[in-house]
Amino acid sequence: MRRIAEPRNKLKSTKALQAAVVRFAGDSGDGIQLTGSQFTDTTALFGNDLATCPEYPAEIRAPAGTLPGVSGYQIHFGSKDVLTPGDAVDALIAMNPAALVASLSDLKTNGIVIVNTDSFKERDLRKARLSSNPLDDYTLDRFRVFAVAITTLTRRAVEDLKLDGRIVDRCKNFFALGMCYWLYSRPMEPTLRWIGDKFAENPQLVEANRRALRAGYSYCDATEAFQIQYEVPPARLAPGVYRNVSGNTALSLGLIAASQRSGAPLFLGSYPITPASEILHELARHKNFGVITFQAEDEIGAIGAAIGAAFAGALAVTTTSGPGMALNAESVGLAVMVELPLVICNIQRGGPSTGLPTKTEQADLFQALFGRHGEAPAPVLAASSPGDCFTVAYEASRIALKYMVPVIVLSDGYLARSTGPWRIPELDDLPAIKARYRADPDGFAPYARDPETLARPWAIPGTPGLEHRVGGLEKRDVSGVIDYDPLNHERMVDLRARKVAAIAREIGPVVPKGDGDGDLLIVGWGSTKGAIRAAAQARRAGGRRIGHVHLRYLNPLPPNLADVLIRYKRVLVPELNMGQLAWLLRSRFLVDAIVFGKNQGQPFRQREIEAKIEEALR
């Protein structure tokens, strides 16, 4: 089923758009996330490219109707490349006053605002700390406001079902969804079907929700207030099978894929922490892949168990966020020393300390690169989009297994939660990956190295004749026995560094997007990719000669980066921190990279980067 459109009301006019940004906002009890994902699924099936960004309240259940209780879900969809969830909102559906005021500043002038008037009573305004009703004052002057009694209309639609009032009111989000489907000419079929599956056990609920959805749609179709219906034609995506994934889901799938393809059973040692927990949740659901998820007593127990599992032959993983990563520092050093494969995922959040746990930030790059005592280098990879989390998790596993090293994967709260269409890879297209267990006792030495990768052998307990001891003390080259000899230490420090550096050979050259040389090279990493690309495209369209390099490999850096950097007059590094990658580039290449830091717990807006580009070029 694709591209089914509802019958059109001939009295209304239709306007084609290249893209649109819609935000659903309401109280966390209002089912906003569900509404948003339904809209997203329908839009994906419809064939648009898209990007989404949910926003949850920081509290589990902040008092209903208050500002801290607002839940939001934004989707940007279009018929061209959609790179970000959108700077500015074309249409806002606000289920209560708090949701309205929280979103106002992001709304385009002349944008659409649909409000549920039933929740703009005196009491509701008070909860949102408003002294006057925004529907009555000047607040909404700049916008096209549709004041709809959504609750009342929903009730009316399901009246005869004689349902409990609380249940009825829970249907109102489907009414709102129906309105949006009308507004953007989306088919209702997928959601109607979904409702059927979801509430299969309660036919009355199925009926009520379906009716609400249809009622919303019909309401727009019938009422005079709504005159224009929009159309956003499907995008031309590369052929393939797609699904919409969040970063955390994609990361989990990447790990399972790596385990399945390599033959090393997946072991996750983890301790819950926002925004990494969903990886633990997701992997715990797939035990039929032989996945072991071990929720440890703390992060140190989690990574400790992962190191033990790696010793015993598993594809071992630990997932955490900044604070947990800080606790893990000593254990990462151990993994570096014992040279075992390990994938360490840090889903970054706002810091320092407990910081802004529900917000996003990229301020743990230094920690990933340098946050250990002694010289303890480890490869560091960063994912740049929800779907890319799959690729990076898989690639990190590959490197870990091939080089016998702990590999650090950086994602962040924004990637973790936001979604985008992901082309599901053909299994045969995935890079080769293999657990190479040593079995042959002949010539075995625990720290003898593969001449190419410098990897030591993976001789797992249970293998006869390979009994040996590893540990955190410095070891003698080849034999692996404890050794404090000065020159041996220097050799081992060097070997550990060279092993990581050698991975660069496998990293393809970076090829800047946009102009291959020119005035400005923008270098980014991680979740900022969409915003940077969109901004660069826009400024190039405005006549600028700009290239954009987005780094997946932060350590080692791609081997041709130096050559690329010198082809531009200036280098700009936008990051959600105070300039950590910029520091790295400055030090490594002695290039006067311009720091563009943002420390607001929020992703970049395209326009912020555009403005900075212009400033840099001035």
Place this chain on the structure above:
Amino acid sequence: MRRIAEPRNKLKSTKALQAAVVRFAGDSGDGIQLTGSQFTDTTALFGNDLATCPEYPAEIRAPAGTLPGVSGYQIHFGSKDVLTPGDAVDALIAMNPAALVASLSDLKTNGIVIVNTDSFKERDLRKARLSSNPLDDYTLDRFRVFAVAITTLTRRAVEDLKLDGRIVDRCKNFFALGMCYWLYSRPMEPTLRWIGDKFAENPQLVEANRRALRAGYSYCDATEAFQIQYEVPPARLAPGVYRNVSGNTALSLGLIAASQRSGAPLFLGSYPITPASEILHELARHKNFGVITFQAEDEIGAIGAAIGAAFAGALAVTTTSGPGMALNAESVGLAVMVELPLVICNIQRGGPSTGLPTKTEQADLFQALFGRHGEAPAPVLAASSPGDCFTVAYEASRIALKYMVPVIVLSDGYLARSTGPWRIPELDDLPAIKARYRADPDGFAPYARDPETLARPWAIPGTPGLEHRVGGLEKRDVSGVIDYDPLNHERMVDLRARKVAAIAREIGPVVPKGDGDGDLLIVGWGSTKGAIRAAAQARRAGGRRIGHVHLRYLNPLPPNLADVLIRYKRVLVPELNMGQLAWLLRSRFLVDAIVFGKNQGQPFRQREIEAKIEEALR
């Protein structure tokens, strides 16, 4: 008592030296450390400048006579500035074969080797894994060897005391010491006195040890083999009262001094770890200064308690080494966020992981600067000599109290153990330092800031009217309540960074030692100061134009550093790591600083730096 010399044997000749390097080496049971420190104390009292470096076996009690069981003590003393314990040894006292072979490579050609022939039996050679006797083969051809039956001669000297054989043999180190006193024309008086005090409860022991000492002296005086006696005249040290201190002792004293002067009681939360433990031991001995030493269950408990104590008004300190520092990362971030004074001392050792716990290294600079999640800046100071540990500990406390920040102090295993003469400061000369507890409820806000230092008020529990809450979540400027507002977060990230950066105002300009401009600037930090200075002096004497800047403040950097850097053609950064400070300078100043890393668990030799200087200037 100073400069008492023993009567001279007129038949022998005397040769004056500017400096000499003596190493005592033997089994860890041989009392080597005690012998070395007696020689040192005497030499200090005699008026030489000096530097020492003890080396302990890694094991508690490695099997007697083996290579891992060798204990060493090296002293460099002279009549000019003595900057290092010496690259090469003028005189070695080797109490057994293992001690001899372990030291051979450090011995100057034509150097003196005194061996105790009584311990060069077949069995002793086997323990040292020697197949032939080095006294009989070519091994010692390059040296002036004095083969002395030290054990036998000692026994003979105390024969009539009818002591237990084991006790008698323990006296032999005093015989050796006596020989050295003769060799370098040192007075025996101080040690004779010390023996009297030390063994006061056992007059027989006093007698035996004194006899052994005198016997050693007389033996050299009498026997023909020893023809030349050396003299190293006193140095011209700046006037003042001196004592010989190790880095860990000086650091402990600095903390007590800071507490006494500031009025904030000293609280140490610590967990034992080599080479930091002696600070805990030392402070635990001074409870009559009101010092609380709390040995916690682990490092996290230690720093946690310190943070709690800081909240309650103490000058709070934690001491650890790399692995503990790694564990502390999360808590340091908390201290940054709650903006409480805290002194965090990392006595670095060889890493990564457990690494080389008894060896020295400077590879935790990155960890100190960047080893936390989020943007969590903290001042970082490094000590450069044993005595400087006092100054730096005091200064770190001053900064912590003045700016309400956690301050990281870096020392290392080499500084911790080695000793040098330290001019005891006059109390009045110490910089002002003050615990500024807030008492006035008027206008109080927990995150209101001093306009100059940006410090928030220290309002300690027990103060009426100042009840407030702190924590690791982002806080609103001034009021300190939890706040996830994007712009507030940015402001706070910025404020925390500016507060640390502002300390630069108090850092005097760096003035290079040596040439103020020229071909090469050497920039160093920490314990390498002596070796760098000595090498730079030597190369300047060889005609090079070299300056040397040694950084005490690693964050923030001294404000005039950029101006200094550009006055030289090249910049060389010798460090006991892979180039961490060099990286910092490159990034910060875009200067092509040359990395000179050494990763051997050993301090620099002067000659290594000299060679590198020449290479850099080529």
Place this chain on the structure above:
Amino acid sequence: MNAPASSYKKEDFETDQDVRWCPGCGDFAILSALQSVFADLGVPREKLVIVSGIGCSSRLPYYVNTYGFHGIHGRAPAIATGVKLANPDLEVWIATGDGDALAIGGNHLIHALRRNIGVKILLFNNRVYSLTKGQSSPTSELGQKTKSAPYGSIDPPFNALALALGAGATFVARSIDAFLPHLKSTLRRAAAHKGAAFVEILQNCLVFNDGAFGRLTDKNARGENLLVLEDGQPLVFGRRHDKGLRLNGLDFEAVVMDGGSADHDVLIHDERRSGEGYAYLLARMSDHADLPTPIGVFRDVQRPCYEDSVRAQIREITKEQGAGDLEKLLRAGSSWEVRE
């Protein structure tokens, strides 16, 4: 400015912060109980310090108008130890959760109890990680479905009180959010104890583990499932107070009290019982399906408390050696003078 300690009202311990718990959360009751108890204690407000870790429960300090420290996950006992050692005059309370105290913070907890440092530890046990939205905790029950154990937990839970006793706790109690008077009196008892006081408060998380303690709070069920400990009173329970506990060798067993001879075997609760076995058996009761779960004060005994020992040692040494003299200290050992 501050009201005199004797005339506090509960409101004096409220702050202007919005309380950010889910409406209906058991944490509200605990907060309210604590504020009331603080008002009654007669301790000046500025001498009260609440330290917490991370979790829904650990938000508590923000809502009580005393000094407060919202620490990091699991570290409240460490921070609180530092506060109390630095200033033993303060009354230091800890608010913590089952994850905070028993998972990541387990080590600090047992060491605080071992040392018997004078802090009051309130463990809000809802058998789940709530702030992080519903994973298993070390007190989650076998089979309990959570986000991290979607097929049911296979990790056997800790018995928090048995663990505390094993670590050497001198004061151990249990109460329930739903029983406000009992909770208050338990908190009062904790306040009165000198040394470490460990209080497990069974707390309902209505979002992620609603009804976890229904057996104990439900009007109909609780009679059979709950045993309220009272010092000097027999160990009696049952809807009609008709059952008692007696010893069978070294185990407890429930007997019906029918006025017969068995009635005399029923044990009398003794909080100060010196042997450790009694409190331990009481603590282990909740592991046994056939025994009721006790609430109240299990054990309240005296051992020297840590902050006193620390101060006493300092006093003693200072008496012996005299107060430290910095000048002398710096010049200790062999020093020498160099003159111009």
Place this chain on the structure above:
Amino acid sequence: MNAPASSYKKEDFETDQDVRWCPGCGDFAILSALQSVFADLGVPREKLVIVSGIGCSSRLPYYVNTYGFHGIHGRAPAIATGVKLANPDLEVWIATGDGDALAIGGNHLIHALRRNIGVKILLFNNRVYSLTKGQSSPTSELGQKTKSAPYGSIDPPFNALALALGAGATFVARSIDAFLPHLKSTLRRAAAHKGAAFVEILQNCLVFNDGAFGRLTDKNARGENLLVLEDGQPLVFGRRHDKGLRLNGLDFEAVVMDGGSADHDVLIHDERRSGEGYAYLLARMSDHADLPTPIGVFRDVQRPCYEDSVRAQIREITKEQGAGDLEKLLRAGSSWEVRE
């Protein structure tokens, strides 16, 4: 290459590494006992894994020719848990010290015991930090002078066995380095236990705490101070085996066995006793100056072990859902196809 498991000799478990303990250290005896026991177990050498933390004791893996992992300080139980979960066929042993296991590693230890993961934990208790040259440990005794407590320790020590029981340990035992046959048989019992086995081994550190267990090992003293537990045998001690333990309410008391009626009260040791109180009282005996210190197996009961539960759940779910199909998994949820 490897000898058949059945014909191992002790020497098969030696390595070519120089043993770096002080001559005379109690660790040698433990090493030797373990090597002998390994030789007898009939487990192929490659299936044995020894994990340790940091400390003198934690050097042990280097000296045993099996797979070995010298971890970081305190984390051996975490690492061992990962090894055992990843491959339950392995026999996983932990060598740890009183500092390693009870100070920094306390949390991992109690959680390993709670989960009942099948690892054998050998705690070398010398009541001091030896590797770091003599600081206090959590089992140092009150008043013990150490480098970090030069005026005597004021920290009350843990009772390791009580702590283990409080955490839910299923196998708890104590032995002494000096009693080689007893030590070996205790290790053999640990090897035979399914689930977590916790063995405290009193170990003499002759450098930093020499004679700490003299009361128990000294020929003259030990009769009165030591009680050797034997399953099914009465709790008897005394130089002339003339004293027994009986219950007084819920406490143990020592009685002289004079052939009189009191003799019948003397308790019979029962390792498998289901109630928790008995083993706990045995564990607490060493805290009481008037009671002897027991050695032997205190408790040996069965609970499901963690690695089994983990595997069972995986098996069950796989049976229900079928083995995972990667292709299907990737395409799960609503997917759509875009054609050329």
